[in-house]
Amino acid sequence: MAPGTLSRQLVLRVTALVAVVAILLSALTALAMRQILLGQLDGQLQATASRLINSGRGPVGRFPDAGGPGQAQGLLWYVQGQGGFVQVEDTHGVLTDAVMERLEGLEPSRQPADVRLPSLGDYRVITQQVGGGRVVITGLPMAQVTASIFAIVAATATLTLLAILIAFLAARSVVERSLRPLARLAGTATQVSALDLRSGEVAVPVRVDERDADPRSEVGRVGLAFNHMLDNVEGALAARQRSETKVRQFVADASHELRNPLAAIRGYAELTRRERAETPETTAHALGRIESESIRMSRLVDDLLLLARLDAGPAIASGPTVLNSLLADAVSDARAAGPDHLWSLAMPQDEVVARADRHRLHQVVANLLANARTHTPAGTRVEAGLTVAGPEAVITVRDDGPGVPPDIVDHVFERFTRAETSRVRRSGTQSTGLGLAIVSAVMEAHGGSVSVESRPGATCFTLRIPLAGR
Ligand SMILES: Nc1ncnc2c1ncn2[C@@H]1O[C@H](COP(=O)(O)OP(=O)(O)O)[C@@H](O)[C@H]1O
Ligand SMILES: [Mg+2]
Known part of the structure; x- marks a missing residue:
């Protein structure tokens, strides 16, 4: 009331x-x-x-x-x-x-x-x-x-008051009784609205009670319609899930099938290029392009395959992983690959152990370091860092390069997002636009996160991963 x-x-x-x-x-x-x-x-x-x-x-x-x-x-x-x-x-x-x-x-x-x-x-x-x-x-x-x-007036006045009182009490009890199914319906609706329907889990286990879904009463009809709607939603979710699975499977299969022919193209291009003496200049150039493009395509295919696997479900094998050595290895690889950049690493003496898939996490850090190398000019300073903040380990990769172009910074973690600048085209063979999408997917699979802050002269990618034993 x-x-x-x-x-x-x-x-x-x-x-x-x-x-x-x-x-x-x-x-x-x-x-x-x-x-x-x-x-x-x-x-x-x-x-x-x-x-x-x-x-x-x-x-x-x-x-x-x-x-x-x-x-x-x-x-x-x-x-x-x-x-x-x-x-x-x-x-x-x-x-x-x-x-x-x-x-x-x-x-x-x-x-x-x-x-x-x-x-x-x-x-x-x-x-x-x-x-x-x-x-x-x-x-x-x-x-x-x-x-x-x-x-007579006194008597009827008394009776009138009594009638009003009785009407009030009776109406209240009747209304309360008839609206009770509506309250139960609202409860069910609230329960459904609390379900997380975004995730792969598509069952909607809640239904309005049989007695509140009696088509003879008005509220019952609402309850019945609500149940039909839930059936419908459940069916639609299941259908969506099936088609998504199909698409993922297709992408995974296609990527897998593309690998062998690509390897063959690469191999033959390389073989032919070695016999440079007999081939004219233009043919040699074309063969060089075929080789580099097939390398890029192989990388793309690998990235797509990995993303398809990550989409399909947790494709990671988490275990206690020491981050200090992981980061040191990754930075030393990057230093070897980019001797024109200035590399540095700051991390605590104590071991930081996170719950992570060592191989995948290495790939994530390597992607960030590769970006700091390929999307910045020579002489750029790149700093990798490791700290602990509450229940999480925090890995940062900073550079003082020109920064992520402002028009793509908001969706840089989406697939195939890359800047259309000459600098990127120069490093074209490296660029697939999938590197950060993989970073984001892997971090999500770890229960962690990735974020970026970037302006010219200060770009920082931050990874957060739950510590082991938490
Ligand atoms: N450290 C960085 N400095 C400047 N731009 C960056 C940096 N890291 C990423 N970017 C921008 O983000 C885009 C997407 O990166 P990524 O997903 O790794 O794709 P890719 O490296 O294959 O181009 C890059 O094309 C580049 O424009
Ligand atoms: Mg990249």
Whole structure:
């Protein structure tokens, strides 16, 4: 019953409706009762008037001897211009001047009317013209009718309040009971929304309960539709998973199949080039290009194969790996490959041991070092670093080269992203645009991460890997 909920609105509206109906009904009842009671009183009044007029008392006869002034309510009998009395049981009371003044002012009429008489209270009177031009007024007190109406109003008001209270309680219990399946439905929906549907796992194990999926009720229909939707989603996810697996398998197979013919092309190109003496200049150049391009293509194929394997699932064999020696080896390889760059390495004396696949991680670091070598001019300073930060080992590769071009820095870890600059074209044989994509995929498979910060003169790639034993 929190503010803004459907149940609160329903309960309040139903209660308000019942209240309006109950109040209207009781008001009409009170009005009708008043009409009936007045009708009875009027009948009584007419009868009394006829009886008195015909009895020959008053206007035609004489008034009985009056006692003291009439204060209590009783039958009123008055003849305009002559006087009258008020009769309570057997005694007759004299009318005060104020009362008489009021009665003198009444006009003859067929219909009884209400008058308020000073000190006597409300009266129902009928003013009649009788023989001899006399005007006779007969009156009966209203007190009883008023009291009855008051009692009826009090009773209906009490009943109305009771009805409103009962309506409120009943509506609340009914609404709560009927909305309970909706709450369970919302619970199921929340559970589903918490599922991680991005990962390969495609089962959606949650369903709305049978009893909340009964097509005869409105909520049940929603539940049923929800279950159908979940079936549908599950089917779609499974289909997507199947087709993805197929594509990956195809890429892996294709890469694998391409390796042998590529190796053959390379081999024959190399063989022919060796017999340079007999081949003309242009042919030698073409053969050189065939060789270098087939080397590039082999590398591309290897990279694609590795990426396809990493996509298919964890293609790494994690174990405790000492990072100090790994980094030292990688930097020394890079130094040998790029003697024109200035290489340095900073790492702690103590061994840093991470949970990693040594071979793959070496490949990652080698990729970063190769980038720092091939995408920067000679003389660039490259610094590799190793530190520990909390539960992670952090490897950094910094260089003071020109930096990653700003237009590609945001998606440099995506496949086939590489800069279209002359510098890259110069190092064309090395470039596949897959190196950093592999870095990112391998780090993800390790439960680690890679990030880059780059501006001209300061480029830093940072690897984070969970430490062993955590
Ligand atoms: N240290 C770096 N300095 C400048 N640019 C870099 C550096 N590392 C990577 N890049 C840019 O990022 C692109 C993508 O790198 P990568 O995925 O390894 O592909 P590749 O090296 O095969 O071109 C490179 O083409 C290059 O433009
Ligand atoms: Mg590269």
